Amino acid sequence: MRSEELFKEASNYIPGGVDSPVRAYKPYPFFVKHGKGSKIFDVDGNDYIDYCLAYGPLVLGHANYSIINAVKNQLELGSAFGVPSQKEIELAKLVIKKVPCAEMVRFVNSGTEATMSAIRLARAATGKKKIIKFEGSYHGAHDYVLVKSGSGAAGLPDSPGVPEETTINTILAPFNDEDAVLNLVRAENDIAAVIVEPIMGNIGCITPKDGYLKFLREITEENNIILIFDEVITGFRIAEGGAQEYYNVMPDLVTLGKILGGGFPMGALAGKKELMEMIAPSGSVYQAGTFNGNPVSVTAGLSMLDQLDKKFYSEMDKKGTLLRGRIQDIIDDNGLNFKLTGLSSMFQIYFTENEINDYKDAKTADTDMFNGYFHNLLKEGVFIPPSQFECCFISLMHDEEELDKTAQIIDSYMKKL
Numbered sequence: 001m002r003s004e005e006l007f008k009e010a011s012n013y014i015p016g017g018v019d020s021p022v023r024a025y026k027p028y029p030f031f032v033k034h035g036k037g038s039k040i041f042d043v044d045g046n047d048y049i050d051y052c053l054a055y056g057p058l059v060l061g062h063a064n065y066s067i068i069n070a071v072k073n074q075l076e077l078g079s080a081f082g083v084p085s086q087k088e089i090e091l092a093k094l095v096i097k098k099v100p101c102a103e104m105v106r107f108v109n110s111g112t113e114a115t116m117s118a119i120r121l122a123r124a125a126t127g128k129k130k131i132i133k134f135e136g137s138y139h140g141a142h143d144y145v146l147v148k149s150g151s152g153a154a155g156l157p158d159s160p161g162v163p164e165e166t167t168i169n170t171i172l173a174p175f176n177d178e179d180a181v182l183n184l185v186r187a188e189n190d191i192a193a194v195i196v197e198p199i200m201g202n203i204g205c206i207t208p209k210d211g212y213l214k215f216l217r218e219i220t221e222e223n224n225i226i227l228i229f230d231e232v233i234t235g236f237r238i239a240e241g242g243a244q245e246y247y248n249v250m251p252d253l254v255t256l257g258k259i260l261g262g263g264f265p266m267g268a269l270a271g272k273k274e275l276m277e278m279i280a281p282s283g284s285v286y287q288a289g290t291f292n293g294n295p296v297s298v299t300a301g302l303s304m305l306d307q308l309d310k311k312f313y314s315e316m317d318k319k320g321t322l323l324r325g326r327i328q329d330i331i332d333d334n335g336l337n338f339k340l341t342g343l344s345s346m347f348q349i350y351f352t353e354n355e356i357n358d359y360k361d362a363k364t365a366d367t368d369m370f371n372g373y374f375h376n377l378l379k380e381g382v383f384i385p386p387s388q389f390e391c392c393f394i395s396l397m398h399d400e401e402e403l404d405k406t407a408q409i410i411d412s413y414m415k416k417l
């Protein structure tokens with residue numbers, strides 16, 4: 001197996017053989033050769049229907065023709081300048097048009113940078129220090145938020161190397177629990193921000209209870225706390241304006257990434273003008289990056305967002321509803337009681353009988369059983385993220401036949417249980 005050889009070789013030069021921990025699974029991850037539409041192809045000649053989709057960015061599938069062409073044209077003109085370009089204005093205007101809370105935008109290189117900067121800005125704006133984050137939410141790999149994160153970090157202790165002086169200002173709350181946040185806000189008067197994934201996508205997939213996001217909006221507003229929606233996954237996915245549009249709740253700041261870059265590295269921080277103008281150089285809150293607003297990423301992002309029209313969202317809903325419907329039937333028909341969650345193009349099966357409302361519920365899932373499910377799907381030509389605590393995604397390129405085939409493969413696995 002070429003993948004096995006490459007993984008052995010990679011492990012000599014790259015910690016764990018991968019550049020991001022969730023990519024590693026036992027006995028070895030497949031190494032990619034290329035991707036096309038809904039499919040990813042490995043170096044051993046296998047192909048898989050891809051529900052990982054680079055962990056979120058590829059809503060139009062792999063190697064989207066329009067994005068490729070736009071990027072090729074830009075590459076001829078140069079790939080980095082360190083001076084402003086007109087396309088950044090175009091993309092900023094597009095983000096502002098689509099995302100309800102966005103009045104100004106700063107482009108950065110990753111979701112991690114976006115949340116790091118959003119938290120700094122919230123602290124500067126309020127003159128307060130503490131932040132509330134939710135157990136199992138993931139806001140990137142920087143120190144302030146690396147406390148009970150989801151995703152690859154879930155289940156690991158807080159990372160060594162993060163000083164407690166940093167995380168002492170990060171307070172945890174369970175998701176979907178109004179009283180918990182209420183009590184924290186009453187007990188602490190130094191809270192600068194609440195940062196939340198409006199749909200949790202890094203501990204599987206957990207949707208907010210009715211009214212929960214509205215509650216967060218009200219309590220933060222009343223207490224001079226900045227509400228940050230981390231829409232790095234849900235932005236441009238759940239609706240044109242993200243989860244804030246879908247749930248009709250307006251945060252003060254939003255962080256974006258993944259889809260925004262059209263498959264290239266990019267993130268953004270956006271929000272109310274009065275806050276955004278505090279960012280350097282118009283204000284004094286420092287935020288900078290050599291590759292911020294990179295012309296290749298910006299070009300890809302423009303092409304991506306241009307393609308996400310009304311029809312795209314209804315198609316994605318249709319596909320998601322179809323596949324989730326099939327999976328739920330399979331779970332029921334096999335007399336199982338696993339929990340299927342999701343919305344639009346997001347879904348996950350939790351191998352537990354408990355309702356899934358927060359981190360604690362998610363952690364009751366049987367990860368050995370998930371592991372069996374993952375490997376069975378992989379063997380049959382379906383690639384999902386290799387962790388119970390990631391979310392599966394559907395792209396516009398997944399056709400009904402592929403969704404059907406996927407359901408059949410899930411059925412044959414469930415029948416064996």
Ligand SMILES: *Cc1c(COP(=O)(O)O)cnc(C)c1O
Pocket residue numbers: 109110111112113115138139140141197201202230231232233257258267
């Ligand atoms: C992926 C993700 C991030 C981090 O983005 P990177 O581009 O990987 O740094 C932050 N928040 C959420 C909700 C994410 O899913």
